[in-house]
Amino acid sequence: MTDLRADRATLGAPMPKVLLKTFETYLPHLLGVTDPSYSDLVSVATKRFDAYVRSIPPDEGVRDELVQLLALTFGFGMLSGGFPQVPWKQDAARREAFVRRLYTSDETLMDRFVDVVRFVSRLVPSAPRASIRDLAKSLRELASLAFYSNPGSDMRVTGYQPIQQRDYSTRGDVDVVELRRLGQPDLFDPKEVASIFQEHHPYDLGRLFANDGRPKIAVIGSGAGGAVVAARLAQTGRYDVAIFESGPRMRPGEYPLDTFVGMSRLFEGGLMTLSRNLDIHLLRGRVVGGGTVMTSGLSVKMRAETMDRWCSTAGELAIGVTRAELEAGFDAVHAVQHMGPLDDLPDAL
Known part of the structure; x- marks a missing residue:
């Protein structure tokens, strides 16, 4: 990137x-x-x-x-x-x-x-x-x-x-891994947090897109939706895809350790963004990864009973796939993201 x-x-x-x-x-x-x-x-x-x-x-x-x-x-x-x-x-x-x-x-x-x-x-x-x-x-x-x-x-x-x-x-049967x-x-010091955000965005479309005749697609936002859409489009090879993100790209070790102070930089409006009816606060990610940063990259294994309800042939929660297909999808995502149990991750992470 x-x-x-x-x-x-x-x-x-x-x-x-x-x-x-x-x-x-x-x-x-x-x-x-x-x-x-x-x-x-x-x-x-x-x-x-x-x-x-x-x-x-x-x-x-x-x-x-x-x-x-x-x-x-x-x-x-x-x-x-x-x-x-x-x-x-x-x-x-x-x-x-x-x-x-x-x-x-x-x-x-x-x-x-x-x-x-x-x-x-x-x-x-x-x-x-x-x-x-x-x-x-x-x-x-x-x-x-x-x-x-x-x-x-x-x-x-x-x-x-x-x-x-x-x-x-x-x-019950929830897998538990004790966290360090x-x-x-x-x-x-707020300077520690402010240092992760830089001003000005001198985008040069000539540097973002290749001049090869393929249709150009700009994906706005790099969160759970934008990142997946951009990846799928790019994988086809038929499109020239660029992602636009208003926040910084955070590398391991660069995230502010103080979660509260860091919200002012990682989320739009610093937790002050309210829903249209003004009843709840919205955490709208302003960082590469978008709102997924809220979960700190953690993925919790789905309960067996929830998966059964999702994969049933009827009911309001049915999503139209079998349990084997859903598990295969999870495994594919885990492989792409290099995910594993916390105890198996390198200390450097």
């Missing part, structure tokens, strides 16, 4: 200190981790959030949206529930009441404020969201990731159990 981008990485400006302080103040109430024993983890989560923001590509509006939302949160938090007072000097009950009102009521104070100022001010984000509350939903998701993706956090708060500690004795536990620091 030819990478035609300039080899230059950029890094965004840090969050204003007052907004980071606002984030740190309200995070415990957003996640229900108000016990003083979590204060150190909350502090680290705030630094991770700042690293995430700094690593967002400058040409995206995500940072501006977050700055605007946190500015509104600071302003309304200071005025809500009594005499004006900065959030971090308020008592816990007042902050808790503000967060509950902001994130759970059907019509928040911020929404009503937006109706008044939308036509006279550019302070309010212009992204296609139904309300400030929908943007606040994104901020809550980011707060959760910043806190719970920290290797030092206590996952028991949410009932989550790390994969290395799970008991698979009740999982990888170590990583609590906090990464």
Whole structure:
């Protein structure tokens, strides 16, 4: 693959200190981790959030949206529930009441404020969201990731159990391979993440396509769909195929070890992309491999009962192939991808 981008990485400006302080103040109430024993983890989560923001590509509006939302949160938090007072000097009950009102009521104070100022001010984000509350939903998701993706956090708060500690004795016939536990620091410099993304795409079609008379096909995106389509078309030999991907090509050892901070570079909109109805966040890959990068290249063996239902001759899950044909397809993909059990992979990978 030819990478035609300039080899230059950029890094965004840090969050204003007052907004980071606002984030740190309200995070415990957003996640229900108000016990003083979590204060150190909350502090680290705030630094991770700042690293995430700094690593967002400058040409995206995500940072501006977050700055605007946190500015509104600071302003309304200071005025809500009594005499004006900065959030971090308020008592816990007042902050808790503000967060509950902001994130759970059907019509928040911020929404009503937006109706008044939308036509006279550019302070309010212009992204296609139904309300400030929908943007606040994104901020809550980011707060959760910043806190719970920290290797030092206590996952028991949410009932989550790390994969290395799970008991698979009740999982029936599922094949289990114990994973090697990888170590990583609590906090990464955002430059480590920003370095994987380069600006400018000086594509030269003369370098991408051969001048041999064959029909030219441009495949947009290198994810699960684009990569397969491009490979099948190229295999025929009848077409000259090129894949266009907006993200970088990551080689072994180049992926950011900090999953949360890395999302700002590996996924479009850095986890801030919402579905059309604004109900769920979409992880749209912006890297060679597209959304398949979400699975870290892991392939889980299909349960026998699921395969039987897929390969049955009737039923809504029937896909019209026999079990032997499906298994042969899996084997062919595994061979092409050089896949094997984790214990058989070289340590260099």
